[in-house]
Amino acid sequence: MQSFTKHKGLVAPLDRVNVDTDQMVPKQFLKALTRAGFGRTLFYDWRYLPGEKPNPDFVLNYPRYQGASILVARANFGCGSSREHAPWALGDYGFRALLAPSYADIFYNNCFKNGILPVTLSDAEIDEIFRRVETDVGYALNVDLETQTVSDECGLRLSFTVDPFRRECLLNGWDDIGLTLRHEGQIAAYERERAPKAVLYGEVDASVLAVPKGN
Amino acid sequence: MARPKTLYEKIWEAHVVREQPGEPSLIYIDRHLIHEGTSPQAFAGLKAAGRKVRRPDLTFAVMDHSVPTKDRNLPMTDSIAAAQFEALDHNCHETGVTLFNMFSHNQGIVHVIGPELGITQPGQTIVCGDSHTSTHGAFGTLAFGIGTSEVEHVLATQTLSQFKSPTMAVRVDGRPPAGVTAKDVVLAIIGHIGIGGGTGHVIEYAGSAIRALSMEGRMTVCNMTIEGGARAGMVAPDDTTFAYLEGRPFVPRGKDYQAAVDGWKTLATDQGAQYDREVVLNGPEIAPQVTWGTNPGMVTDVTGRVPDPHSFSDPVDQKAAEAALRYMGLEPGTPIENIAVDRVFIGSCTNSRLEDLRLAARVVEGKHVSKSLKQALVVPGSMVVKSQAEQEGLDKIFRAAGFEWRDAGCSMCIGMNADVLPSGERSASTSNRNFEGRQGKGGRTHLVSPMMAAAAAIEGHFVDIRKWSGVQ
Numbered sequence: 275m276q277s278f279t280k281h282k283g284l285v286a287p288l289d290r291v292n293v294d295t296d297q298m299v300p301k302q303f304l305k306a307l308t309r310a311g312f313g314r315t316l317f318y319d320w321r322y323l324p325g326e327k328p329n330p331d332f333v334l335n336y337p338r339y340q341g342a343s344i345l346v347a348r349a350n351f352g353c354g355s356s357r358e359h360a361p362w363a364l365g366d367y368g369f370r371a372l373l374a375p376s377y378a379d380i381f382y383n384n385c386f387k388n389g390i391l392p393v394t395l396s397d398a399e400i401d402e403i404f405r406r407v408e409t410d411v412g413y414a415l416n417v418d419l420e421t422q423t424v425s426d427e428c429g430l431r432l433s434f435t436v437d438p439f440r441r442e443c444l445l446n447g448w449d450d451i452g453l454t455l456r457h458e459g460q461i462a463a464y465e466r467e468r469a470p471k472a473v474l475y476g477e478v479d480a481s482v483l484a485v486p487k488g489n
Numbered sequence: 490m491a492r493p494k495t496l497y498e499k500i501w502e503a504h505v506v507r508e509q510p511g512e513p514s515l516i517y518i519d520r521h522l523i524h525e526g527t528s529p530q531a532f533a534g535l536k537a538a539g540r541k542v543r544r545p546d547l548t549f550a551v552m553d554h555s556v557p558t559k560d561r562n563l564p565m566t567d568s569i570a571a572a573q574f575e576a577l578d579h580n581c582h583e584t585g586v587t588l589f590n591m592f593s594h595n596q597g598i599v600h601v602i603g604p605e606l607g608i609t610q611p612g613q614t615i616v617c618g619d620s621h622t623s624t625h626g627a628f629g630t631l632a633f634g635i636g637t638s639e640v641e642h643v644l645a646t647q648t649l650s651q652f653k654s655p656t657m658a659v660r661v662d663g664r665p666p667a668g669v670t671a672k673d674v675v676l677a678i679i680g681h682i683g684i685g686g687g688t689g690h691v692i693e694y695a696g697s698a699i700r701a702l703s704m705e706g707r708m709t710v711c712n713m714t715i716e717g718g719a720r721a722g723m724v725a726p727d728d729t730t731f732a733y734l735e736g737r738p739f740v741p742r743g744k745d746y747q748a749a750v751d752g753w754k755t756l757a758t759d760q761g762a763q764y765d766r767e768v769v770l771n772g773p774e775i776a777p778q779v780t781w782g783t784n785p786g787m788v789t790d791v792t793g794r795v796p797d798p799h800s801f802s803d804p805v806d807q808k809a810a811e812a813a814l815r816y817m818g819l820e821p822g823t824p825i826e827n828i829a830v831d832r833v834f835i836g837s838c839t840n841s842r843l844e845d846l847r848l849a850a851r852v853v854e855g856k857h858v859s860k861s862l863k864q865a866l867v868v869p870g871s872m873v874v875k876s877q878a879e880q881e882g883l884d885k886i887f888r889a890a891g892f893e894w895r896d897a898g899c900s901m902c903i904g905m906n907a908d909v910l911p912s913g914e915r916s917a918s919t920s921n922r923n924f925e926g927r928q929g930k931g932g933r934t935h936l937v938s939p940m941m942a943a944a945a946a947i948e949g950h951f952v953d954i955r956k957w958s959g960v961q
Binding site for chain 1: 503506507511512513515517519526527529530533538540543554555567569570572573576587588590592593594595606618619620634635636637638639641642645646647648650652684685688689715716718720738739784786805806808809812903904905922924925926927930
């Protein structure tokens with residue numbers, strides 16, 4: 275997994291509450307078989323006019339936000355569908371860190387699996403960052419996971435917290451399947467001794483399991 | 490005496506494989522459901538790392554998101570979807586995972602077939618790479634949606650790293666009026682707590698209105714838990730649950746079934762157990778619900794009006810309401826009953842079960858869809874539901890009323906197949922999300938119950954189903 279220690283970058287604002295993952299990656303792109311190349315699809319319906327022409331009214335298309343790698347957003351960011359295509363698209367587009375007052379649970383988890391740091395700040399702090407981004411062209415922030423701070427060149431310094439275990443994993447870029455497999459012995463013991471018997475099914479009629487062939 | 494525990498705590502404790510202070514717990518997963526949409530990258534990751542599927546016997550796959558709902562025996566015209574199906578077929582074949590493919594008579598939406606086959610049982614942990622996995626909580630299971638990396642984690646280890654969640658009790662007391670269904674109850678709950686209101690929590694639904702629901706109704710309520718931000722919603726199992734499960738293919742038989750029921754009976758939350766939050770709604774006060782905006786929390790009574798964005802106190806909410814009304818093409822103050830619809834969709838993991846189809850059929854029987862309607866679609870949740878409905882003659886009622894009768898799949902809830910809501914058109918839909926573009930780019934979705942959708946199809950606009958003849 276990609277690690278995250280600290281990152282300095284241009285900030286782009288997305289001033290909308292409850293941005294859902296359907297907006298981040300619309301359904302027509304969910305048929306892909308790989309994780310790669312989703313940057314083009316990010317915010318597709320907002321970002322493009324017909325013919326995939328950039329929509330000049332969409333904030334990420336403003337010249338001043340080209341090359342942004344930090345996104346400041348509103349509450350409940352990433353709600354809705356569990357599609358991990360959303361952080362794949364954010365990451366592939368170039369975003370390394372997100373700043374918002376709150377995130378939806380599944381999306382929040384998915385970010386950590388993809389080396390993207392979702393920073394939670396208070397409403398007032400997010401308001402302040404929105405103000406600074408909008409007034410100051412080229413506004414950049416330092417996001418530091420080691421010190422758990424967000425800071426700019428003009429005296430802003432904010433603290434945030436991330437669960438210590440997630441922080442450690444992200445700092446080191448640990449593969450969490452590898453971490454879990456270190457406890458394989460305990461998993462096997464659970465299966466042997468504790469897996470509740472009632473949930474194990476008995477004999478199932480073969481016709482239920484038949485795999486018919488079509489066309 | 491032991492400390493009283495909630496249903497959630499009991500299931501959690503029974504599934505802890507490993508606990509370490511300061512770390513998430515390792516939780517055993519009893520059932521892993523997969524589909525063609527969010528699994529190919531997980532299988533690819535597994536393969537690249539040289540890992541195996543640990544428990545193919547606890548993993549079940551189905552094709553649902555992209556499947557066509559008609560002409561399945563013709564060659565697939567969508568080559569990208571065909572590649573998804575091939576990948577799932579190949580991955581299941583290679584790893585020994587049971588697959589219900591497009592031609593299986595048990596095929597259907599993953600959250601419909603799990604319970605229908607009895608794969609879903611009380612006390613289990615169930616995950617799936619789909620946010621509506623919360624549906625299975627209706628059986629008193631801990632069930633929640635996960636991302637593809639977590640799908641890969643479960644395939645490899647049959648466990649997940651999880652932090653224990655705070656709990657929220659949502660109690661609905663008193664019988665809602667005739668014509669007000671589980672869908673209206675859950676939309677009213679989401680309207681009450683807001684779409685982020687349950688974030689971080691596991692919800693347990695309780696109260697006499699929830700107890701009185703059938704398993705189908707409980708599934709509808711738990712299904713939309715995620716639309717209120719909570720990943721999992723549950724209902725304690727009771728005689729309604731056991732009666733639903735008995736005799737289903739994957740449910741134990743005879744003495745084993747009795748033993749299973751004895752175990753399931755111990756799951757209910759103990760008297761005196763504490764929840765972190767509690768919300769109470771009054772059942773008799775709930776009216777048929779219709780969403781007016783672009784998320785399920787933007788909802789009101791059918792007798793209400795499209796709100797004025799200025800009526801919201803928070804400027805962020807005002808802006809959201811303005812954007813929603815612009816997208817939806819609605820004027821503030823418009824009575825909900827004056828909103829005309831172009832298409833009606835009855836289906837999705839929220840409302841495509843036999844009970845849903847029966848209720849909708851009762852509304853349309855002997856009538857015909859409005860001339861102003863461009864399409865009225867019924868997509869059963871599974872091929873089993875489809876055949877049961879046909880045995881009862883529901884297909885004939887729908888067809889005679891001008892509805893199309895299709896094969897099972899996610900269909901126009903997500904529009905990954907050919908069933909898409911065209912840009913600028915308005916739907917009455919029994920599905921779960923009214924996000925921008927959800928049913929099709931530029932499509933305008935209003936979420937309603939199956940009866941409300943059926944009545945909107947007949948009249949061409951929303952109507953108060955409580956006044957429909959025969960409903961009282």
